[in-house]
Amino acid sequence: MDGKVPQTINPPLVKVRALRAPDAGLRDPVLPVQAEPLKIDVEHLSFFYGEKRALEDISIKIQPHVVTAFIGPSGCGKSTFLRTLNRMNDIIPGARVEGRVCIDGQDIYRAGVDVVAVRRKVGMVFQKSNPFPKSIFENVAYGLRINRLTSNRSELAGRVEESLQQAALWEEVKDRLHESALALSGGQQQRLCIARALAVKPDILLMDEPASALDPIATQRIEELIYQLKVKFTIVIVTHNMQQAARVSDFTAFFWLGRLIEYERTDKMFTAPSEKLTEDYLTGRFG
Amino acid sequence: MIRARTAMPRKVLSALFVAACALCVALALVPLAFVLFFVVSQGIQSLTVEFFTHNPRPVGEPGGGMANAIVGTLILTALAAAMAIPIGILSGVYLSEYRGSRFASAVRFAADTLNGVPSIVIGVFAYAVVVLPLRHFSTLAGGFALGVMMIPIITRTTEELLLLVPNALREGALALGATRARAVFSVIVPAALPGIITGVVLALARIAGETAPLLFTSFNNRFFSTSLLQPISSITVQVFTYAISPYEDWHRQAWAGALVLVTIVLVCSMAARFAAARVASLRGR
Numbered sequence: 358m359d360g361k362v363p364q365t366i367n368p369p370l371v372k373v374r375a376l377r378a379p380d381a382g383l384r385d386p387v388l389p390v391q392a393e394p395l396k397i398d399v400e401h402l403s404f405f406y407g408e409k410r411a412l413e414d415i416s417i418k419i420q421p422h423v424v425t426a427f428i429g430p431s432g433c434g435k436s437t438f439l440r441t442l443n444r445m446n447d448i449i450p451g452a453r454v455e456g457r458v459c460i461d462g463q464d465i466y467r468a469g470v471d472v473v474a475v476r477r478k479v480g481m482v483f484q485k486s487n488p489f490p491k492s493i494f495e496n497v498a499y500g501l502r503i504n505r506l507t508s509n510r511s512e513l514a515g516r517v518e519e520s521l522q523q524a525a526l527w528e529e530v531k532d533r534l535h536e537s538a539l540a541l542s543g544g545q546q547q548r549l550c551i552a553r554a555l556a557v558k559p560d561i562l563l564m565d566e567p568a569s570a571l572d573p574i575a576t577q578r579i580e581e582l583i584y585q586l587k588v589k590f591t592i593v594i595v596t597h598n599m600q601q602a603a604r605v606s607d608f609t610a611f612f613w614l615g616r617l618i619e620y621e622r623t624d625k626m627f628t629a630p631s632e633k634l635t636e637d638y639l640t641g642r643f644g
Numbered sequence: 645m646i647r648a649r650t651a652m653p654r655k656v657l658s659a660l661f662v663a664a665c666a667l668c669v670a671l672a673l674v675p676l677a678f679v680l681f682f683v684v685s686q687g688i689q690s691l692t693v694e695f696f697t698h699n700p701r702p703v704g705e706p707g708g709g710m711a712n713a714i715v716g717t718l719i720l721t722a723l724a725a726a727m728a729i730p731i732g733i734l735s736g737v738y739l740s741e742y743r744g745s746r747f748a749s750a751v752r753f754a755a756d757t758l759n760g761v762p763s764i765v766i767g768v769f770a771y772a773v774v775v776l777p778l779r780h781f782s783t784l785a786g787g788f789a790l791g792v793m794m795i796p797i798i799t800r801t802t803e804e805l806l807l808l809v810p811n812a813l814r815e816g817a818l819a820l821g822a823t824r825a826r827a828v829f830s831v832i833v834p835a836a837l838p839g840i841i842t843g844v845v846l847a848l849a850r851i852a853g854e855t856a857p858l859l860f861t862s863f864n865n866r867f868f869s870t871s872l873l874q875p876i877s878s879i880t881v882q883v884f885t886y887a888i889s890p891y892e893d894w895h896r897q898a899w900a901g902a903l904v905l906v907t908i909v910l911v912c913s914m915a916a917r918f919a920a921a922r923v924a925s926l927r928g929r
């Protein structure tokens with residue numbers, strides 16, 4: 358992989374818990390108690406790029422207001438799986454899905470489902486920050502405008518400010534909202550993209566390696582942000598960085614060759630994984 | 645230790661190639677310099693205020709100007725632009741959005757073919773389609789002919805520039821709940837806009853200098869006219885008419901007309917670059 362994995366048996370827990378509160382009360386992820394309805398419920402999902410099968414029979418249940426990390430070596434299907442959760446794979450020619458993906462109990466692949474509504478509910482932040490070539494303000498306002506979520510200018514401005522504050526970017530940009538978003542630094546651009554996604558008030562936030570192109574300080578800011586955001590949102594994050602998974606997530610799913618190998622509470626997975634494959638990956642024996 | 649012996653021929657060779665490149669650049673620029681020199685030196689003396697404000701005098705009477713032709717060229721170009729810009733840009737969007745489809749390939753091939761059709765043939769086509777049904781030459785026919793020439797240029801430029809827009813922008817818009825059309829027109833087209841503006845203005849400059857498609861569509865008019873259904877004068881046709889005439893005074897006016905035309909084209913090209921740079925700088929590129 359990218360060589361960041363220390364060659365020790367149990368590295369992640371040593372210093373990674375600093376950001377997190379003790380996560381008492383988390384339930385077993387695979388068989389959750391039914392009191393709180395599931396946010397995401399995937400059953401027997403397979404995904405094909407043309408003839409090639411990229412995901413094989415994946416089932417996973419995700420509760421609201423938790424952070425779930427997808428880890429695994431490059432090409433294991435974790436990004437593809439993330440993108441099935443808001444149907445971003447629809448735009449790939451020849452892509453095909455089997456199985457069910459239920460968001461709040463509704464199968465988003467059922468015939469007649471409005472893809473636009475799905476994507477509004479399930480926001481996404483991409484690996485490479487992709488601000489539109491517009492002003493900072495217009496970037497955040499974009500989703501509000503196209504979905505007609507605000508009725509007047511002051512409401513729009515309020516939502517933009519609120520979103521930028523949620524993304525911890527407001528203080529840095531409040532005096533230059535109408536300057537180009539492309540003038541921001543890489544880390545600021547990524548937080549802008551997060552603000553843009555938050556502005557439409559999604560329930561779920563999908564993050565596809567949101568910090569992979571950022572320096573350590575910008576990465577830390579994004580991770581702090583994730584920790585704060587989980588109060589309001591359900592977050593699924595794909596990461597190449599296992600320490601990051603350990604730092605930010607409550608649950609971790611390990612993917613390998615298009616299959617879900619193990620899905621566990623993060624602290625348990627990083628201390629006592631039940632699968633040999635997971636242990637080998639976490640300890641840096643492959644990947 | 646680096647051997648100095650082998651370094652010598654290498655350096656000489658490099659100098660030779662640089663010199664050859666410089667020579668070719670000079671050769672390429674010489675015709676342009678000559679054209680500009682002749683047009684300016686011959687045209688500048690006849691470029692009086694009267695040239696811009698007066699219509700042609702009757703044969704034999706000295707003086708007069710090309711006011712009618714200058715206005716005519718502007719009207720013809722505007723008509724062509726009104727027709728070709730929407731069609732050209734929208735078909736460019738279509739080609740880039742459905743680039744894999746069979747129909748898109750056919751349209752692309754048709755556009756490239758149309759781009760290569762000699763302008764006189766386009767004139768004949770406009771004659772058959774517009775002039776014959778209306779039974780007389782008209783501004784409309786001339787504008788139509790120029791518009792037909794402009795469409796494939798704008799279509800292909802737009803398509804190529806849209807393909808340069810990173811796919812990440814499209815995904816970003818779609819992920820926020822934009823429909824495909826919305827993503828294209830609110831994010832992708834604006835991102836390519838500086839280039840599209842340049843392409844459109846360069847296409848305008850190109851057709852403003854066309855003569856052949858106008859010869860039997862808008863024809864010519866010795867009088868000032870802004871009517872769309874009457875023949876109209878244009879700088880190019882007027883220059884052509886004057887240049888082949890036996891009158892010394894008309895020759896001088898032809899040079900002046902040529903100078904005005906070259907200036908218009910030059911100003912257009914510069915304006916295009918300026919506009920593109922300005923749009924781009926507004927976005928902090």
